[in-house]
Amino acid sequence: MKTKDIILATAKEMISEVGFHKATTANLAKAANISEGTIYRHFESKEDILMHILNALEEQFSYYIEAIRKKLDVKECSLEDIMNEYFDFFEKNEIDMKIMLSTYGLLDSSKRLMAVFLKNLELILEDCIRIGVEKGEIKDINIEDNATVVMTIIFGLTRMQLYWPAGRDVRKEAVEFCRRSIIIS
Numbered sequence: 001m002k003t004k005d006i007i008l009a010t011a012k013e014m015i016s017e018v019g020f021h022k023a024t025t026a027n028l029a030k031a032a033n034i035s036e037g038t039i040y041r042h043f044e045s046k047e048d049i050l051m052h053i054l055n056a057l058e059e060q061f062s063y064y065i066e067a068i069r070k071k072l073d074v075k076e077c078s079l080e081d082i083m084n085e086y087f088d089f090f091e092k093n094e095i096d097m098k099i100m101l102s103t104y105g106l107l108d109s110s111k112r113l114m115a116v117f118l119k120n121l122e123l124i125l126e127d128c129i130r131i132g133v134e135k136g137e138i139k140d141i142n143i144e145d146n147a148t149v150v151m152t153i154i155f156g157l158t159r160m161q162l163y164w165p166a167g168r169d170v171r172k173e174a175v176e177f178c179r180r181s182i183i184i185s
Helices: 003-018 025-032 036-042 046-073 079-092 094-102 108-134 143-163 171-182
Strands: none
Touching (some): 003 025, 003 046, 079 094, 079 108, 094 143
């Protein structure tokens, strides 16, 4: 593994455990078993490390959105697909998601990324619901409002999994609830 990757992996772990402000470059260097100067050869600052983490998360999220868009383009995407694939994305990027959420109030880059996540999730849900209504599979409902509700459920479950991991996992039930609420039986 390259030194830069070791720094990023160690930073992810440290920031997710102790928070951004408590994760110092000195502690990061010690945990990565490198000198603090080595960190600065690869990154300008602790904020730069965070930007690399958030940019990588945004790139992974764009792959998720792109995959869903391809399905929507051929009208082969369901509400269940969007939700289940989002939950898969979340599980693969759990630490990065926690970092984004924990730094939301601290950094504009985290706020921007959160806005991108929520807006893109809402837009693909709108398109999915619209297609479902056109195909006669989803009730004739207010598309924008219901997409916002489903997006809120999805994102709320993300936060629950991150901050209360010992709680019940109700993602499957949430998918079924959304399905029952808007799908024509």
